[in-house]
Amino acid sequence: MRGDEVAFAVLGLPLGVLGGVYAVAVLYAGVLLSLTVLGLPFVVAALIGARWIGRFHRRLVEWLLDETVPEPPPLPRPSGVLARGRVVLTDPVAWRVLLYLFLRLPVGVLGFLAAVGLPLGSLWLVGFPAWVRLLEPGPRPIGWSDVLAVPVGLALLAVVPAVLRALSRANRALARTLLGPVRSQQRLRELESARVTLLAENSGRLRRLERDLHDGTQAQLVALAITLSLADDALTDQAAPDLGRLRTLVDRARGQTDDTITGLRRLTRGIHPVALDGGLAEALPGLTATAPVPVTVRLDLRERPDEAIERAVYFCAAELLTNVAKHSGARSTELTASAVDGRVRLTVRDDGCGGASIGTGTGSGTGSGSGLAGLAERLAAVDGVLRVDSPPGGPTVVSAELPVGL
Numbered sequence: 001m002r003g004d005e006v007a008f009a010v011l012g013l014p015l016g017v018l019g020g021v022y023a024v025a026v027l028y029a030g031v032l033l034s035l036t037v038l039g040l041p042f043v044v045a046a047l048i049g050a051r052w053i054g055r056f057h058r059r060l061v062e063w064l065l066d067e068t069v070p071e072p073p074p075l076p077r078p079s080g081v082l083a084r085g086r087v088v089l090t091d092p093v094a095w096r097v098l099l100y101l102f103l104r105l106p107v108g109v110l111g112f113l114a115a116v117g118l119p120l121g122s123l124w125l126v127g128f129p130a131w132v133r134l135l136e137p138g139p140r141p142i143g144w145s146d147v148l149a150v151p152v153g154l155a156l157l158a159v160v161p162a163v164l165r166a167l168s169r170a171n172r173a174l175a176r177t178l179l180g181p182v183r184s185q186q187r188l189r190e191l192e193s194a195r196v197t198l199l200a201e202n203s204g205r206l207r208r209l210e211r212d213l214h215d216g217t218q219a220q221l222v223a224l225a226i227t228l229s230l231a232d233d234a235l236t237d238q239a240a241p242d243l244g245r246l247r248t249l250v251d252r253a254r255g256q257t258d259d260t261i262t263g264l265r266r267l268t269r270g271i272h273p274v275a276l277d278g279g280l281a282e283a284l285p286g287l288t289a290t291a292p293v294p295v296t297v298r299l300d301l302r303e304r305p306d307e308a309i310e311r312a313v314y315f316c317a318a319e320l321l322t323n324v325a326k327h328s329g330a331r332s333t334e335l336t337a338s339a340v341d342g343r344v345r346l347t348v349r350d351d352g353c354g355g356a357s358i359g360t361g362t363g364s365g366t367g368s369g370s371g372l373a374g375l376a377e378r379l380a381a382v383d384g385v386l387r388v389d390s391p392p393g394g395p396t397v398v399s400a401e402l403p404v405g406l
Contacts, residue, residue: 016108019101125153328352
């Protein structure tokens with residue numbers, strides 16, 4: 001039981017009463033005033049206020065319950081008083097805040113009773129034999145109430161942490177459901193973020209490809225052309241050709257050609273791995289065969305995903321296995337991949353030291369935090385989700401879930 005959970009439960013009663021009164025007053029007064037000129041302006045003002053109240057409760061939930069609720073998008077500001085009033089009246093965020101305030105009242109009362117009422121009742125039961133004898137003069141025999149009061153009081157005190165944790169989970173779920181953006185808005189925000197990530201990744205990949213072609217392959221081809229030109233000069237020499245020099249130039253040209261082919265293969269491998277031509281069933285075992293840490297592979301690929309999904313799963317597996325070798329200190333790894341019922345699931349589990357997390361920039365498990373954050377963004381671009389379970393000391397389990405098709 002944490003102190004911030006107790007504080008949230010204690011504040012639940014006054015905040016719940018104030019919020020419930022506000023929600024009921026808005027609805028009641030809005031109905032009464034709906035037939036007058038003041039009705040709509042009153043409701044508009046109340047809904048704007050509900051948005052501010054929702055912001056306060058989001059901050060409170062984040063501060064005391066460690067639950068980050070996404071900020072809803074701001075209200076549009078069309079021109080014209082009537083248009084702005086219509087936008088406020090049809091704002092789903094404000095109406096959901098009113099529903100949150102209405103439901104927060106009974107949950108807040110239960111939280112206050114759990115944080116204050118149960119401990120006080122437990123103390124009263126534990127001290128019941130003494131209270132009775134202090135309040136009643138004269139001797140009093142020991143009865144069943146005296147015998148049962150102490151264990152019942154201790155039992156009630158023991159369940160207080162569990163009750164508070166359950167109510168905290170309920171408050172987190174209530175805040176996530178009603179204080180954040182509606183599902184359509186959240187989905188739109190996710191798609192916009194995925195589009196930005198995908199565009200940035202593709203732009204960076206194209207820049208790297210252009211740089212590698214300019215600095216590597218192009219320079220190698222220029223060197224090859226110079227070598228062939230020198231060989232041509234040696235052949236067209238009016239005197240007898242210098243066969244030793246000519247052989248040296250031919251050998252150099254052959255080596256430069258091999259280097260150029262190797263560089264081109266490396267570049268094309270980053271665009272589309274050749275191993276994926278046969279699907280994940282062939283690509284993943286080949287990928288794990290070259291991993292520095294022994295990998296056990298379990299595949300259940302009943303459906304073949306789209307090409308973009310296969311590429312995302314392949315690069316995700318490659319990066320996770322690389323992170324295992326770099327950060328985890330693991331002695332064994334298990335890779336599981338399945339494609340069933342329209343979903344692709346990839347799980348990489350290692351027996352390393354754990355401590356990995358998304359977005360912290362730290363961690364020593366299957367992947368460092370910053371690397372996992374970038375991987376999560378790339379998966380989001382194809383509607384995928386990355387989950388990490390990595391307690392200190394391990395084991396670390398990183399799973400990715402994607403649709404079979406976009």
